[in-house]
Amino acid sequence: MKPPPVVYHGPDTVDEAVRLLAEHGAHAKVLAGGQSLVPMLNMRLTAPSRLIDVNRLDELAYVRTDLEGVRVGALARHADVERATHAFEAVPLLRQAVRTVAHPTIRNRGTTVGSLVHADPCAEMPAVLALLDGELLLRSERGGERVVKAADFFVGPMESACQEDELAVEAYFPKPKGRTGTDWREMSRRNGDYALCGVGTSVRVTEAGEVTSAKAVFIAMGPMPRVVDVTAAGADWDAAAEIAVEQLEPEDDIHASAEYRKHLARILTARSLRASYEAVAP
Ligand SMILES: Cc1cc2nc3c(=O)[nH]c(=O)nc-3n(C[C@H](O)[C@H](O)[C@H](O)COP(=O)(O)OP(=O)(O)OC[C@H]3O[C@@H](n4cnc5c(N)ncnc54)[C@H](O)[C@@H]3O)c2cc1C
Numbered sequence: 001m002k003p004p005p006v007v008y009h010g011p012d013t014v015d016e017a018v019r020l021l022a023e024h025g026a027h028a029k030v031l032a033g034g035q036s037l038v039p040m041l042n043m044r045l046t047a048p049s050r051l052i053d054v055n056r057l058d059e060l061a062y063v064r065t066d067l068e069g070v071r072v073g074a075l076a077r078h079a080d081v082e083r084a085t086h087a088f089e090a091v092p093l094l095r096q097a098v099r100t101v102a103h104p105t106i107r108n109r110g111t112t113v114g115s116l117v118h119a120d121p122c123a124e125m126p127a128v129l130a131l132l133d134g135e136l137l138l139r140s141e142r143g144g145e146r147v148v149k150a151a152d153f154f155v156g157p158m159e160s161a162c163q164e165d166e167l168a169v170e171a172y173f174p175k176p177k178g179r180t181g182t183d184w185r186e187m188s189r190r191n192g193d194y195a196l197c198g199v200g201t202s203v204r205v206t207e208a209g210e211v212t213s214a215k216a217v218f219i220a221m222g223p224m225p226r227v228v229d230v231t232a233a234g235a236d237w238d239a240a241a242e243i244a245v246e247q248l249e250p251e252d253d254i255h256a257s258a259e260y261r262k263h264l265a266r267i268l269t270a271r272s273l274r275a276s277y278e279a280v281a282p
Contacts, residue, residue, distance in 0.1 A: 181279030
């Protein structure tokens with residue numbers, strides 16, 4: 001199928017993009033990398049009458065790292081995040097997870113911020129933002145700028161808190177505090193496919209190796225990325241995985257049964273927590 005006809009806008013500045021969204025937001029879609037939006041247009045799962053293409057907004061094509069964390073502008077591609085060594089050194093989970101997003105060609109074009117706004121429950125980067133307790137910077141003509149925490153940003157499957165007149169400008173991924181190790185792993189049928197189950201973990205330890213915080217986040221296991229605190233299990237990773245899996249409610253679909261997804265989650269979580277721990281244990 002072909003997409004329905006649309007009026008195309010190619011703003012040159014963020015101000016112009018925000019003005020266009022104020023005027024046409026109810027009937028428009030922002031076009032970033034197009035890796036999710038264009039298939040949806042072709043399948044007529046969405047039918048905006050206007051597209052606001054943000055690909056000329058070079059001012060948003062950045063990945064910046066400071067002492068606090070990593071800021072990813074709306075035009076930074078997944079591949080920019082993957083290649084940014086400074087970002088990997090500050091927040092290793094970014095590269096650990098983003099390299100499992102689709103294939104290199106899709107990562108060359110798809111944007112990390114676009115993936116966050118798209119809020120696919122099987123996507124990696126929303127889960128990374130949730131686990132790190134990151135935030136999104138949104139801008140509109142109506143409300144100016146507002147910052148939304150990850151916990152409030154993902155409101156349902158394919159549904160985020162970004163309103164129709166808002167442009168998502170930047171994502172902020174805070175650097176984990178103290179001695180924290182992270183890990184990402186997932187299982188998919190073929191390399192590059194969406195995961196049947198994916199898990200990211202972070203484990204913080206004292207200098208002596210005592211676990212003071214252990215968390216896991218899951219994709220493809222429910223309508224939104226789900227963060228589970230498993231600190232109570234200490235360094236018993238099988239027990240920690242069991243605590244986490246008990247709180248998940250995956251569904252059967254054509255790719256896998258709910259039971260198989262839980263089986264994967266149990267194994268991947270224990271392995272991932274152990275890897276996060278071993279990355280920082282004395
Ligand atoms: C074959 C294939 C496999 C894939 N596999 C994976 C995978 O394994 N894991 C994964 O995470 N993703 C996967 N993707 C999706 C890919 O990561 C997309 O690039 C990403 O989800 C969306 O980013 P985009 O820049 O392409 O956004 P677009 O497709 O341009 O936009 C997606 C949505 O977000 C909105 N939007 C985008 N940017 C903004 C903004 N700045 N402000 C407001 N709204 C905005 C758009 O209006 C649209 O509704 C896959 C895609 C394909 C085609």
